Amino acid sequence: MQNDLKIYNTLHRRKEVFEPINTPHVGMYVCGPTVYGDAHLGHSRPAITFDIVFRYLQELGYKVRYVRNITDVGHLENDADSGEDKIAKKARLEQVEPMEIVQYYSDRYHYDMDLLNIKKPSIEPRASGHIIEQIEMVKKILDSGYAYERNGSVYFNVGAYAEKFPYGELSGRKYEELIENTRELAGQEEKLNSADFALWKKAAPEHIMRWTSPWSEGFPGWHMECSAMSKKYLGNRFDIHGGGMDLMFPHHESEIAQSKAANKGEEPVKYWMHNNMITINGQKMGKSLGNFITLQELFSGNNKILEKAYSPMNIRFFILQAHYRSPLDFSNEALQAAEKGLDKLMAAAELLTKLKPQEKSGFDVDHWIAKCYEAMNDDFNTPILIAHLFEAVRVVNSVNARLETISAHDLEKLQAKFKLFVFDILGLETESENNEQSALLDGVMNTIIELRQQAKHRKDWPTADLIRNELTKLNISLKDTKEGTEWFVDK
Amino acid sequence: MQNDLKIYNTLHRRKEVFEPINTPHVGMYVCGPTVYGDAHLGHSRPAITFDIVFRYLQELGYKVRYVRNITDVGHLENDADSGEDKIAKKARLEQVEPMEIVQYYSDRYHYDMDLLNIKKPSIEPRASGHIIEQIEMVKKILDSGYAYERNGSVYFNVGAYAEKFPYGELSGRKYEELIENTRELAGQEEKLNSADFALWKKAAPEHIMRWTSPWSEGFPGWHMECSAMSKKYLGNRFDIHGGGMDLMFPHHESEIAQSKAANKGEEPVKYWMHNNMITINGQKMGKSLGNFITLQELFSGNNKILEKAYSPMNIRFFILQAHYRSPLDFSNEALQAAEKGLDKLMAAAELLTKLKPQEKSGFDVDHWIAKCYEAMNDDFNTPILIAHLFEAVRVVNSVNARLETISAHDLEKLQAKFKLFVFDILGLETESENNEQSALLDGVMNTIIELRQQAKHRKDWPTADLIRNELTKLNISLKDTKEGTEWFVDK
Numbered sequence: 012m013q014n015d016l017k018i019y020n021t022l023h024r025r026k027e028v029f030e031p032i033n034t035p036h037v038g039m040y041v042c043g044p045t046v047y048g049d050a051h052l053g054h055s056r057p058a059i060t061f062d063i064v065f066r067y068l069q070e071l072g073y074k075v076r077y078v079r080n081i082t083d084v085g086h087l088e089n090d091a092d093s094g095e096d097k098i099a100k101k102a103r104l105e106q107v108e109p110m111e112i113v114q115y116y117s118d119r120y121h122y123d124m125d126l127l128n129i130k131k132p133s134i135e136p137r138a139s140g141h142i143i144e145q146i147e148m149v150k151k152i153l154d155s156g157y158a159y160e161r162n163g164s165v166y167f168n169v170g171a172y173a174e175k176f177p178y179g180e181l182s183g184r185k186y187e188e189l190i191e192n193t194r195e196l197a198g199q200e201e202k203l204n205s206a207d208f209a210l211w212k213k214a215a216p217e218h219i220m221r222w223t224s225p226w227s228e229g230f231p232g233w234h235m236e237c238s239a240m241s242k243k244y245l246g247n248r249f250d251i252h253g254g255g256m257d258l259m260f261p262h263h264e265s266e267i268a269q270s271k272a273a274n275k276g277e278e279p280v281k282y283w284m285h286n287n288m289i290t291i292n293g294q295k296m297g298k299s300l301g302n303f304i305t306l307q308e309l310f311s312g313n314n315k316i317l318e319k320a321y322s323p324m325n326i327r328f329f330i331l332q333a334h335y336r337s338p339l340d341f342s343n344e345a346l347q348a349a350e351k352g353l354d355k356l357m358a359a360a361e362l363l364t365k366l367k368p369q370e371k372s373g374f375d376v377d378h379w380i381a382k383c384y385e386a387m388n389d390d391f392n393t394p395i396l397i398a399h400l401f402e403a404v405r406v407v408n409s410v411n412a413r414l415e416t417i418s419a420h421d422l423e424k425l426q427a428k429f430k431l432f433v434f435d436i437l438g439l440e441t442e443s444e445n446n447e448q449s450a451l452l453d454g455v456m457n458t459i460i461e462l463r464q465q466a467k468h469r470k471d472w473p474t475a476d477l478i479r480n481e482l483t484k485l486n487i488s489l490k491d492t493k494e495g496t497e498w499f500v501d502k
Numbered sequence: 503m504q505n506d507l508k509i510y511n512t513l514h515r516r517k518e519v520f521e522p523i524n525t526p527h528v529g530m531y532v533c534g535p536t537v538y539g540d541a542h543l544g545h546s547r548p549a550i551t552f553d554i555v556f557r558y559l560q561e562l563g564y565k566v567r568y569v570r571n572i573t574d575v576g577h578l579e580n581d582a583d584s585g586e587d588k589i590a591k592k593a594r595l596e597q598v599e600p601m602e603i604v605q606y607y608s609d610r611y612h613y614d615m616d617l618l619n620i621k622k623p624s625i626e627p628r629a630s631g632h633i634i635e636q637i638e639m640v641k642k643i644l645d646s647g648y649a650y651e652r653n654g655s656v657y658f659n660v661g662a663y664a665e666k667f668p669y670g671e672l673s674g675r676k677y678e679e680l681i682e683n684t685r686e687l688a689g690q691e692e693k694l695n696s697a698d699f700a701l702w703k704k705a706a707p708e709h710i711m712r713w714t715s716p717w718s719e720g721f722p723g724w725h726m727e728c729s730a731m732s733k734k735y736l737g738n739r740f741d742i743h744g745g746g747m748d749l750m751f752p753h754h755e756s757e758i759a760q761s762k763a764a765n766k767g768e769e770p771v772k773y774w775m776h777n778n779m780i781t782i783n784g785q786k787m788g789k790s791l792g793n794f795i796t797l798q799e800l801f802s803g804n805n806k807i808l809e810k811a812y813s814p815m816n817i818r819f820f821i822l823q824a825h826y827r828s829p830l831d832f833s834n835e836a837l838q839a840a841e842k843g844l845d846k847l848m849a850a851a852e853l854l855t856k857l858k859p860q861e862k863s864g865f866d867v868d869h870w871i872a873k874c875y876e877a878m879n880d881d882f883n884t885p886i887l888i889a890h891l892f893e894a895v896r897v898v899n900s901v902n903a904r905l906e907t908i909s910a911h912d913l914e915k916l917q918a919k920f921k922l923f924v925f926d927i928l929g930l931e932t933e934s935e936n937n938e939q940s941a942l943l944d945g946v947m948n949t950i951i952e953l954r955q956q957a958k959h960r961k962d963w964p965t966a967d968l969i970r971n972e973l974t975k976l977n978i979s980l981k982d983t984k985e986g987t988e989w990f991v992d993k
Contacts, residue, residue, distance in 0.1 A: 076598075076599065076602065108567065108624075108625065108735060110625045110627065110735060111567070111624050111625055113625075114622070114623070114624060114625050114626055115624075118622055131605070131609055132605070133599075133602045133605060133606075134599065134601045134602055134604075134605050135605055136601065137628075137631055139631060140628055140630060140631025140632070141631070142633075142634050143633050143634060143713050143714060144713075147714060222634050223634065223638060244599055244601060312975055312976060318975065319975045319976070319977075320975070320976060448939040448940055448943060449939055451943055451976055451978070451991065452939055452942055452943045452946065454972075454975070454976040455943065455946050455947060455950060455973075455976065455978070456946060457972075458950060458968075458969065458972040458973065458976075459946060459949060459950060459953075461968070461972070462950075462953055462965065462968070462969070465965065465968075474953065474956065477949075477952070477953075477956075478949065478953070481945075481948075481949040481952070482946070482949070484918075484945070485942055485945040485946065485949075486921070486925065486926065487942070487946070500942065501926055
């Protein structure tokens, strides 16, 4: 079964048979969140995609070490090494220590991931926890001659690298075109070439997050953390590197260049996997476009784009209905259609446990099982798997209505594999009463907050006060922030 | 109210008025777990103790930055700097990367803490994530002349330090006696003196967890992390340092020595707080004694010592029934007695919300409230607070049985403060989260219904419609009856 798995390798733009470097061990690294805000719809796709990969590889018997990082330093507002550190900026605005921001949003990210039934990775390293490893790697790149220091900062020399190695092999970009197309940005003066990128940045005096290094008190460039942490926990060369398509350039391309420069040209990753993006009603999601949706908003319905609240499993199923490499357009209609499908699937899962077998089967269970594996073996094709699952749903309903029969032996197999694919591999779960209550509470609270806003707006202070007082009695506090009003249950 | 708080300061062996260094800000550091095994009964006590401190300080209006670390490197099997690293050993035995052990047991620790309703700390730093900060501090101690290097390891020179500073001030041990009483152990040859302790250890070739430093590839001594991380997140001098009594020596004593040596003699901590230990049927808990109980075993009843499963709130209440500085003996009888007490308290909490007021009160609520605060202000005396709460329980039952009366004004105060002390400060919760959510949902829905009534009353139809529409989106219907408006979730 194992050697039937094929993975689309972005590096070679084709599906390839999956052969781990050191079978049955598999090393997998996936780019995690930069924790300076709540997880949004876009975060759910890589999380779910690589959760499926993790689950399916384990089902095939592999021992997977899954590393998913937390970026808590070095991710600047602008990809071209300029602008403020995203976390430091949030900390400055909220007047707290940057690590309080990191802790707060990491905890919230984990909470959302748990709701989506994402398995925890084997190791979840933080960039700020691996400064030494990053410094060591920068030293190696300097020693190899592919980097240079300027005023306490160290930059990767893309030109020197491109003479020896095929720079752009992952994203398909050409070095020559890159130079022509890169606009000059502020903070770029130190670079030999606009395509170069920072490995280490000297910290400006007001910059809080800083560490000593051989070059300056500063902080690592954003791309460094993934190269250093994947090397530390998975070795110079490992099996799978995953992330969103939007990270292919410059992030992953830079990772390859850094690792090859530091490790004598050894290709760091055997299989590169990239999930496609989610659009909203055909548009890219963005704060400036006004179509930005956090996961908590989805779960509570608290966003003007949303017609209603959608449960975590509804979101999960919606995402799995598309192949991870296909674009996926979010809309209320699509989510509501997914909800109906999920309900059918779950109803059948329950019915299946109660079916009564007959003498003979009118359904070829073994063939069905083979097709399910085939779908997953074909680059984790979850929509095809789901189509097969609905074939089984039809059979279940049909047997239940006594229009078809199934033998005891086949029923047992169908029960086992249906459960395996729905719950263990796709990671769906029955919605708990608790989640439902919590979603309702969220929704109702949003209505109250809206009512309070309106009351304040029309200067109806008695109503605004009544709301606050009633909530206080329930131990609920409100906090007005720039993004709107948040609520908390005081514990 | 604030200046009434007194804290027993282990450093001075007396209760002292709490005056934060930079009020209203409070910095608090508490030693967290070494994550190489499941959390056990012993872990629950410091977690709950300092959770109460955190909650009560917030109730008093302080802005608390609560730092609780995760020890993931440097904690050797033997306190005297010998033996294997606890996490590396577990990793070797299980044939995994040490950080997989760290991730696994950190996740499980968080899960247990959530069940015990422990609030998350503001920052939860890991030792392995702060190697640079530790190296920097070792450098400072070397520069000050209170440490020396031997074969790539760096040791704190207790003798040199004791000439200038009162070594042993926290634990009451005397330097001279320490030298006489310390047995010579393996791996101690490099030390000038057996009382010295490691700041940095050179890694043996087989040692996996290692970082480059000016002295060797190695790892920090166990005590270093707390000095370096408290300094980073709370400053050279901060308000409260907490931990179990068993950490007083050598861990906390060494922390003081390190910090003073690095920071020109500045006393790092204003108030040292130590919780006492838990014994089991009068014995110390230990793996070798066969009386070791993990929290998961307590919650599930799966340990031969246990007569039954005990809920997280049962454990929490049991621990709060003793003052944190008193020893506490675990037994089935004691836990079952706590369970009965908790049930009574919770029953009264519910009954209290339904009591009907009369004209006059036979109970002095203000005096009762003052006594509750007095108990907490007296070094967080939770058993006394609980005794006062049971006085209120008696009143609640008595009013309910019409044997006593309470006025509307007093009832409202009693309800608010009883709730505050039971749920917010002691952090008890009704057993099922689900019930809690459902109670909140009820409360919030009643507020919404009230707002709709008022809107209708003033003929504000847009608001009334908005409410109905928002609820419809959440699948909630309203039904107006003679007794008032009822609400339903449409299934």
